[in-house]
Amino acid sequence: MEDDGSVGRFLVQATSEAGFSPRLVADGAEALRLAQSAHFDLILMDVMVPTVNGFQICRQLRDSKIRAPILMLTAKDLVEDKVEGLDSGADDYLVKPFQVAELLARMRALLRRGAGVTTLTVDDLELDPVMHQVSRNGTRLELSATEYALLEYLMKNAGRVLTRSMLLQHVWRYDFDGSDNVLDVYISYLRKKIDVGRSKSLIKTERGVGYRMGY
């Protein structure tokens, strides 16, 4: 684990209390040395580390065959940063300031899965499976459990047509009997929540087939 000054010490305390055994290092060079000398389950790294660029350290870690999931912390919320972060080998990305609870949840998710980007994005809609939260342009949307499950499935398959029976089976585990309009109702609920002020719905109807998210 590496970070600067007070934030670093704060994180050491927070993660310790959550049951982790963190090691704090001062800069990228030290991080590399430590990571090569011992196994770590997870690497938490601030992009704004002293001396070197965080993305470079990330690449160097990957180049030296260190496969532990890397969670990047950054103050920036720029798309290009996100892209560069992920391209350089990071597994997830967290923008400061953040809630400790979210940090811990993401750490656990990374440890559980080993890897993978945690948030799904379509247009200005963002879904965070770990936190079970959906936001549009930063403002949170309140969804019920079923609405959330449906949206998550749609977003995981953004651009792809999901048939009515696929959706029913996945979200409701139904014996599909073809006369069910629960799905229609929930699509309508979702649209009411995610499409306010949009000219076209993010959820497109493919008549006779099913629905498609985006595109």
Added chain:
Amino acid sequence: MEDDGSVGRFLVQATSEAGFSPRLVADGAEALRLAQSAHFDLILMDVMVPTVNGFQICRQLRDSKIRAPILMLTAKDLVEDKVEGLDSGADDYLVKPFQVAELLARMRALLRRGAGVTTLTVDDLELDPVMHQVSRNGTRLELSATEYALLEYLMKNAGRVLTRSMLLQHVWRYDFDGSDNVLDVYISYLRKKIDVGRSKSLIKTERGVGYRMGY
């Protein structure tokens, strides 16, 4: 797809509901014949098929250059069977009894994996089975569900003549009675949409036989 009796019919129903268009055949010989006469995305095969050994049929399919992923179903859980199954050219292996959800997941995984070429192209016409989209020179065409199903089948078998009964069975699942005009109507619908500004239709009529896409 091939299997015996009730299990076969059950699988036909389950996969239909999940959005597939299954064809059930009685034995290995019929499977071979059908697979050679038209393209299939995936072959589901019970090792315990009538008459011949399932592994043999698998080899014959591969020998006759059929590359569709093969998913083998078997009652046995023996390692040597698994090895023989995979050696004979199967791509995956599922032991009975199994959950339908798992079967569908494995089918989707095989389709995803084998999807080296995701889009079908004939002339300037492009069809993307995953996205369920058809475009001509980049502009999208709006097709109804039946129109799409028909076009997809034609494009998957581009250059091959598809008989009227094959088309009717695949798209409509009809008891073909020889007097049916629905096919003609839909061919006409398709031509209207995909042939605008073309001197010759992409869909050729093979009088007395059926239709052929391109070439």
Added chain:
DNA sequence: TTTGAATCTGAGAAAACTCACAGAAGATTC
């Protein structure tokens, strides 16, 4: 060239599909 069968296509009826709304039933919270 004629003839009969096959194919094409326009029109319209029937069926299917989607959506919106209202409200019942069930779960949860206070």
Added chain:
DNA sequence: GAATCTTCTGTGAGTTTTCTCAGATTCAAA
């Protein structure tokens, strides 16, 4: 135990899709 939220069902309107029918056209064989 009342109020609220969530889930699901039922209904009907509006629209699209599907299919049938019938007449026109094309094709190939005689």
